[in-house]
Amino acid sequence: MNNVKKTVLLGLFVSQALILSLIESWISIPTPVPGVKLGLANIITVIAIIFFGFREAVSVVIVRCVLSSIFGGGGWMLFLFSVTGGVLSAVVMSVLFKSGNNKFSITGISIAGAISHNIGQILIAALLMKDLAVAVVLPVLLISGCIMGFFVGLVSSFLENALRKTKIFE
């Protein structure tokens, strides 16, 4: 694949991830704790890891977080919050995907990614607030991460098969 095509595709990934996080922000999930999200943008991260690799996936995550902070507001704090979760999730999923030699399913990897995402966010929030008390939401976020990660994994698998048929990434 040449560089121009790659750039175009990654640009598309960023815009799709942005739209997915926008849609996600319209859907509020009634839960006892704050911060439970669908993690739809993670679909794009999974796909980017499958078809490109770790560096490209992390780049997409970072650019997506920068842009959503600029468009959505929230300043440095929200940027750090989302980028830490996103990058940690991309790192964990890449490691599992690459070193796992196809031993793990996309769904399993996606669950691990969702959980890492939530753990990363709690860690950065605890760091920013200098208070570990924010971790009281961890159990709920871990469980919701499992559920959301499972569905994101399913969608990603379907998407992977569909995209392979298009031969767009060859």
Add this chain to the structure above:
Amino acid sequence: MNLLNDAAGKEYVSLGEDTLYVLDKAKQYSEISKGAFDVTIGPLVKSWGVFTDNPKVPSKTEIDDLLNLVNYKDINIDFENSKAMLAKQGQIVDLGGIAKGFAADEAVEIYKKHGVKSAMISLGGNILTLGAKPDGRPWNVGIRNPRGKDSSYIGIVSVKDKAVVSSGDYERFFKKDGVRYHHILDPKTGYPANTGLIGTTIISDYSIDADALSTTVFVLGLEEGMKLIESLEGVEAVFITEDKEIYVTDGLKDTFVFRDESKEFEYVEKR
């Protein structure tokens, strides 16, 4: 009180019974402390602006000039006619170190009149307890950690029917050119008291006494302050030095509980 200050050096002013009482008390404590507590500190307080949003460090000459106006002996009280007068023009009486205590005492008097058996009042950190707690146990009053957060404390005194009042350099202070200036001025020097104490707490029957004495001993320092309190009947004290040592008067040794979560302070039981 403004009337009295405005008429300083000019004429006697009629004062209400309460004001006269507070003024007399303040004068008494000025005498007991030999001027370490002085209600005529007003001109200096005004000059430093300690209770304003823009405190400043006055010049040395300004302080020296104003120090001439600080002398509790210039308060003349005429009890027969309920009048008082300040001798020199420009003198200002500042009851900040005592008025809150009086207010708390008055509040408890009202409670008593209405048959209240158990109450606790906190006026900006000045604690006054009436009776014991409803369950009969004494009130546990924490003594603020002068270098910690608002709610942190270095020890506990258990009291019934007592006032507990603290003074310290943490209450109001500002920084100028790297120097920290707190709000308790030494009437002798005109500068914030610098006697090695960072916090003092007085336990007594009346809040007005505790209020005046906590400031007084803060200015006097550990040695002299301790001597003064031991000479007074029914008054106990806790001293916290800048070396983070805690001293209490003899009468308090049994009931004071040293409990320092910060683990920075040291309780010195024997002197």
Add this chain to the structure above:
Amino acid sequence: MLKKDDLIIFGFVIILIAASFIGVSLYKSSGANTNKIAVIIKDNEEIKRIDIDAVSEPMEIAVSGDYSNIILVEKGRIRFKDAGCPDRVCVNTGWLTEKGDMAVCLPNRTMIKIEGQSDNVDIVTY
């Protein structure tokens, strides 16, 4: 859809969930019988501490900063009532009632948490 080795991931996740549940329930149960003190923290500094069971009249506390927060306190509970931040996670958290409950407004670096008073002190003189 799933593979055998996914069990490794699931096992790891289950251990994490169990550990976090134990940790949080230990944290919440320590000092459970003490007064419930709501602590409001802004930029890592405690700005207010309220015994929420002792609140008789509802009151609102405004916190300014890059964004604004309005905190509402009623007897036995406290919440972010309104916030100027874009994500409003703090407001969606709803009421805090139990020890260990907390709500965070990350954009404004404001946090409310409920602590148990750590000792048997009735009040602190200052």
